[in-house]
Amino acid sequence: MDLMAYKFHMITWLIVTAFQVLSVFFLWVAVYKNSPHAVINGYTFKEMISFMVMINIFNYIAFDGYTGDVISDEVSDGTIANSFIKPISYRVRFLATNLGVLGAKIVVFGLPMFTISYVIFALLGFIVIESIGTFLLSLLLFLIALVLASMLYDAISYIFGVLSFYTTAYFGLYMLKETTIQFLSGTLVPLAFFPAGMYKVLRYLPFAGMAENPVLILLMRDSPLVALQKIAIAIAWLVVIELFGALLFSRASKKVTVGGG
Numbered sequence: 001m002d003l004m005a006y007k008f009h010m011i012t013w014l015i016v017t018a019f020q021v022l023s024v025f026f027l028w029v030a031v032y033k034n035s036p037h038a039v040i041n042g043y044t045f046k047e048m049i050s051f052m053v054m055i056n057i058f059n060y061i062a063f064d065g066y067t068g069d070v071i072s073d074e075v076s077d078g079t080i081a082n083s084f085i086k087p088i089s090y091r092v093r094f095l096a097t098n099l100g101v102l103g104a105k106i107v108v109f110g111l112p113m114f115t116i117s118y119v120i121f122a123l124l125g126f127i128v129i130e131s132i133g134t135f136l137l138s139l140l141l142f143l144i145a146l147v148l149a150s151m152l153y154d155a156i157s158y159i160f161g162v163l164s165f166y167t168t169a170y171f172g173l174y175m176l177k178e179t180t181i182q183f184l185s186g187t188l189v190p191l192a193f194f195p196a197g198m199y200k201v202l203r204y205l206p207f208a209g210m211a212e213n214p215v216l217i218l219l220m221r222d223s224p225l226v227a228l229q230k231i232a233i234a235i236a237w238l239v240v241i242e243l244f245g246a247l248l249f250s251r252a253s254k255k256v257t258v259g260g261g
Contacts, residue, residue, distance in 0.1 A: 014109065017060040024052045041192040046126040047219075051190060053117055055215045059187055061110040062150040062210070064101050065174070067094040071161030072170030084253065091158060091246065098154040102147065114218075127219060138220045141227045145214035148234040152210050153181070155241040162245065165252040186212025206241065209234035 032038075032045040043051065071094075074080040083090055121127040129135050160177045164170045182188055184207035191202050191212055202208055213230040216222050222230065 014060070017056060021053050021056045024056060025049060028052060041190065043190065043192070046121075046124075047221075048190075050121050050126045050219055051215060053121075054114070054218060055187055055211055057110070057113050057117065058146070058149075058211060058215050058218075061105045061113075062102065062146060062214075063153050063181075064098060064105075064150070065157065066097060066101065067154050068157040068161035068164075068170060068174060068177070070094070071158070072164040075164050075168060090249065091242075094158055095151070095154060098150060099147075102150045106146075129220070134220065137224055138217055138227070141224065141231065142214055142218040145209070145217055145227070145231055145234065148231065148238060149210045149214050152206050152234060152238055152241065155238060155245055156181070156206075159241070159245045159248060162249050162252050165255060181207060181210060184208075185210045186215075204233060206234065206237035209237065 028045070028048050032040070032048070038044060040048070071080075074083060083093075118127065122129060156177060160173045161170070163173055167173065184191075184202060184205065186208065191199055191208060194202060209230060213222075213234070217227045217230070
């Protein structure tokens, strides 16, 4: 309900995402047009365009900056004190909100945007569907990976929000978080474009499970077994990050200073 209350905000970000997709399309058209190779780091032109369009749509659906922003605002205006006395887990409150926003985005924007893009790419031959069974299995695994990606992003946002207990300012932390995630999740460029040694490490970090891995599953570039392995890695990282966030909050909540309120 909160999400849909600000329709202009959602429409604006949707337009921004559309322009990002368009910019990425022309960028990779230029790259492949001027490259002597038809395949660059394992991606043909069609595969690259499909990947970049899907990952930009994915980021719009899965990533939401609500958690960190709200924590920072509550620290700044002193309302964080009220949150400490409410009979509800501070972390669960944000997790529930994030999942609600994710559900709304999937229904209102994700489903139509992914469907339209997938149908167009399939008709143009950019995506090859070997069988309906394989497609449905990939879709199911993708939905699981999508939820995990959103939860990973929210867990990291929560940690950076809690860090504002110490800094009382969030913008710098926000930019650090966004830059790191965008760069290491495969959003700006596929992880296969990184040096081989770095790529071997990055694919096991939580960032890969926040964007690139789910999209590769959706595009059926991974076998079901590989997809399940990636999902297992994402779950493991989610547990680790949530535990770290709980420990950090336990310590930071003893240090927060409330002015007024």
